[in-house]
Amino acid sequence: MNSLVHIVDLVTNGSWNLDLLNSIFPPAVVPHIIAIRFLHSTDGDDLCIWCWGSRHKFEVRTAYKLLQQAAWNPFDPSWHLVWHLPIPQRIRVFIWAILQQRIMTNLERFRRSLSHDSACSLCGSSPESITHVLRDCPNASLLSRLVDHVNWPVFFAVAIWLIWKRRNDVFNTDLGSSSNVLNRSMVWAKHVCNSHAAKPSSFTNPTTSSATVSSCKWQPAPTTWITLNTDDVVSSSGNSVVGGLLRNADGSWVTGFSRAIWMTNSLHAELWAIHDGLVFAWSLGINQIQLQSDNLLAVNLLKSQDATSSSFSLVRAIATLLHCAWLVDMSWIPREGNNPADWLAKKALGSSYCPLILDSPPPDLLPLLSTDAHGASRFMLMELFPL
Ligand SMILES: [Zn+2]
Helix, strand or coil: CCCCCCHHHHEECCEECHHHHHHHCCCCCHHHHHCCCCCCHHHCCCCCCCCCCCCCCCCHHHHHHHHHCCCCCCCCCHHHHHHHCCCCHHHHHHHHHHHCCCCCCHHHHHHCCCCCCCCCCCCCCCCCCHHHHHHHCHHHHHHHCCCCCCCHHHHHHHHHHHHHHHHCHHHCCCCCCHHHHHHHHHHHHHHHHHHHHCCCCEEECCCCCCCEEEEECCCCCCCCCEEEEEEEEECCCCEEEEEEEEECCCCCEEEEEEEEEEECCHHHHHHHHHHHHHHHHHHCCCCEEEEEECCHHHHHHHHCCCHHHCCCHHHHHHHHHHCCCCEEEEEECCHHHCHHHHHHHHHCCCCCCCCEEECCCCHHHHHHHHHHHCCCCEEEEECCCCC
């Protein structure tokens, strides 16, 4: 680089200056830069942000959490699953402790010099790790048995909780044999299954012990509203593409779009898809729009109270769009109800960074649109209580 270049120099007429980027950076770096939303004059003044805290001010608490992130990721979807399982809070906390490697096994005691021996106190094998206690120890072997017709996530959670209780005398419980633990776990799981089956929106699949089958279809907006569906596809190499479509309440086509984002992650790509869709809808003069995305994290970020001051530039930009003079209803939709947007995003693989606008639907997309328009149900297998 021969001279000092500012970031603002890399933007020309509201777009990244590709020629300048390519002249400065290695070819492998440019796609990563292009996927970043550059700052706009409407983004406000520069400010220092501690992006790891909700108030964006430095806090020792969040700094400590940051240092801990090598051990756990707060955005890991496992946390959603744990805290929404229909089980007592004490078992949720127990599973949370397992996921953070925090339960006090003999191996952990040995590491902390609280014990001279890391061996299992029941079978003598060494070391007594978490996986040994809950899976590999002969005293935990019940989990290897095939169990049909139960809610497997609940069964598993309850079973490992009871295995842990049985191992530790301090609980003073009389759980008896492995069979007793197995039976109690099954009874609990079946009770939850039956309660869930009583709900009209879903039912237990008699052939699948670990999942429910739910009806899932596209939900059009009310009359006079337009529905925007967006989706993204990220290849294993990080190449990202987005797509979306606007439809009337009867499912008829308004318009569609797709484009490449280049190198980024799924959350960032989905935010781009939502951003592009909203900008496009706004330019068409639409004033009532129902936005549907199958990325729960993106929807939650945009619905959060501090979206306008988010450390994500794209979240701030979308939040600004949401506060324009129109009505926007935003919701999460299961992936199985978002097939046309997924189809459009996949079609963008290998395409250009500039959006492709589709005034009429591609012929191959018509069957999916017809299915949505006629309200035909798709059925999806879903893990219990994923939200
Ligand atoms: Zn053992």
